[in-house]
Amino acid sequence: MSLSLIEPRPAGVLWLSVSPSLKLFDQPLLQDLRTSCPVAHWEYHQNQDEPSGLEPALVLLGEYLHTLPRPVHVIGHGLSGVLALLLAARHPERVRSLTMLAVAGQPMATWHAHFYVQRQLLLCSREQLLIRTAKILLAEQGWERVRPLAMALAKELDTSPVPHSVFRVVGIPVPRVAVPMLVCGSQDDPIVDPVGLAQWQDHLKQGDHLWSCPAGRHFFHYFFPHRVASQVLEFWRGLGELPLAHSMNPLASEG
DSSP states (O other): OEEEEEOSSOOSEEEEESOGGGGGGGHHHHHHHHTTSOEEEEEEEOOTTSOOOSHHHHHHHHHHHTTSSSOEEEEEETHHHHHHHHHHHHOGGGEEEEEEESOOSSTTOOHHHHHHHHHHHOOSOHHHHHHHHHHHHOSSOOHHHHHHHHHHHHHHHHHSOOOOOSSOOOOOOOOOOOSOEEEEEETTOSSSOHHHHHGGGGGOOTTOEEEEESSOGGGHHHHOHHHHHHHHHHHHHHTTOOOOOOOOOOSEEEO
């Protein structure tokens, strides 16, 4: 395994990524947020011969947070958002707030789970199913976008800490989260659909927020970064602050 921390300057926000092959879709929102506040980027890489699961990443991330001088706002999309959820539940004293993008009320109902369920049901090759999955994830379905995404999804299945497999799709209960929480989704996301997003209503505390983008499918933060950034920044301001620069470690890596 390896992890890296990429931060152009000290930051009070930590963007989590356990899906390096899909990080292209995060860049527009990251750039938008960075016009208002510094954002650090924590990235986790899993080797193909390692056991798959989020626990090793969660342990490393928890250790890193305890090196920081104060709590940070954490944010993540999809499986990275699930990691952010588990982190906030395990280390609430080190997390100022939690923002999840495209995470269902049943957190492990990710596109990976959808893929493996379809793999059991449909008589088609892995490559054909990856193309099919790419088409349903994208708001724009031209072949010039679908084919590269299918290749990225294949790499994601092989190199990210996905606990699902063709033999088993796992689930986890929603942990209790004491910190302020923002959950964002898209009205036309076929993975985290409006029903799956609405399941968060049972877990929201006073001050928590649930927001749905009108379009954009699973990568709505890529297609509508300004709208998403506006919601995230408004959430942080509602906490009485906009994350300001403070001392964090410079580039760090561990293998």
